[in-house]
Amino acid sequence: MSEMPFRDAPLRIGSWRSFWRRFSRRRLAVASLFMLVLLALAAAAQPLAVRLLGIDPLAIDLYGRLAGPTMRHPLGTDELGRDLLLRLLQGGQVSLTVGAAAALVSALIGTLIGLLAGYRGGVLDRLLMRFTDSVIALPLLPLLIVLAAIDLTKLGVPRALADAEGASLWRIVALIALVGWTTVARLVRGATLAVRSFDFVRAATALGAGGPRIVLVHILPNVASPMIVATTLSIGNYILLESVLSFLGLGIQPPLASWGAMLTDAQELIGTAPALALYPGLLIFVTVIAFNLLGDGLQDALDPRAGQG
């Protein structure tokens, strides 16, 4: 978890130009942004590549398994003879979607809880924050493994829905969001408490502005910067979490692939086909480090007071 010093003054996003001037000085962050856009475009273009190459990405070809790079298969084939490049791109779609969706849902839940605690204050605040602290204090991965292993049909979810093709993707998004909202909740609560006591908010209250208006117009814009940073950093974390769970067989289920799930099969063949283990892991690594460097750069650009020196 990255710490986010929130000073008592509100952190407004300045004009776009001054933001861009500060951001573009951070060469690593700019390179990361470029890298991520490239990866996302490549992953999104996978269906196009399928049509262009004329290969069925799910077609199993046991005579052509574990083949080296050829013109037809630029990165070779996997243990079932499927094209490795197309599979990596499809895995990228899944990993990036899970990371971004989980970060968005977590941010949404965290914002609601943080606003509720910070704006209402009192007993509700104390209760919600104790709850948040307790969730943070739990051993995350062991619990996620149990949560990922439960049988949804025992909770009354229809079998058809629980076994649907995309179900494992949304299931893992929900699981991550279930434990991931705490960072944003604490951030938003702290900022709300700070902003609430500022004169301009008190003036707005005195002028008769209601709760929703105060929250939307005065508080949310002031917590936008730390939230953008925290959410960017969390995408990287969630891609890591997804890859671990999928690797352990508890995340993305076939025929969907994610980079973590691809590594499960590669583990068995590490001696004969090391390339199968190399590429998906390298892609996870590059994506996560890019999100972390981008978040770090954004923090400097959005909040010049933090992280000086």
Place this chain on the structure above:
Amino acid sequence: MIRFLGLRAVEILVVLVIMSFVIYALIGLMPGDPIDLMITANPKLTAADIVRLKAVYGIDQPLMGRYLAWLRNILQGDLGFSRLYSQPSVTILLPRLGNSALLMGTSFVLALAIGLPAGIAAARRPHSLLDHAINFACFAGISVPSFWLALMLILVFAVALGWLPAGGLATIGDGGFVDRIQHLVLPVATLTLASIGGYTRFMRSAMAEALRQDFIRTARAKGAGERRVVLHHALRNAMIPVVTIVALSFGTLFSGALITETMFAYPGMGKLIFDSVMGNDYNLALAGLLFATLVTLLANLAADVAYAWLDPRITYR
């Protein structure tokens, strides 16, 4: 202070009881139940047998009743019987606890021994080449998936070079001191590399913050040497947040150990939890998860105590 500790202890107990119920309920939601497994193992079971078996194991009772019965057993020191190992859970847990403590303890000490000095070095010369290099290395350490790092280490050092064993606790029939150490190298390296980046970054930011304070300028003005300023004046203040965060990171270390132990087939608590959850070994999974929760909560308490102890400005009502 005593009052504060007492309150926190009660709080931990409450969280633990709530979590034990949540975990108990969740385990019951995993696919299949013990009776299903018996039916698969023995197709001759009749419907009457199944009803009788459910009564024997108490599975026909409502959830709350089963939970309370289990809780009573736990409190009497009875962790139940492991289905996978056909032994009492305690006999399985204890040796693995020692193995995990060895793995986690070694990695923890190593990560701190490398990470803290690196963080201090980076903070002393902000924006220097060294600072940027350390910062990038930290980001790399935080961002690398530890299971993949383990795979790559196995690929290089066990498969390609053949220098080190790929997993396990010891070679069967050997188990000498050198053999044990050889089996520890790769798991310890993985867990250390996975946690070192976070510690370094925290140390760097705490040290940079401390070096910006007025009393540092005063110390320099009064002629204190650079070594004394950094190690005596700044470090003591910078350590306060670092100690807290290091104690809080214990839960993360547990998650890392789960992955590392599973990757290297190292018989510790993390692998035990994973195997017992995947193998429907309810009693063992419950005991393991509850233990992991307890240890993490205690580490949090230790963080609070350390904070109060190190910073004389903090008083707890």
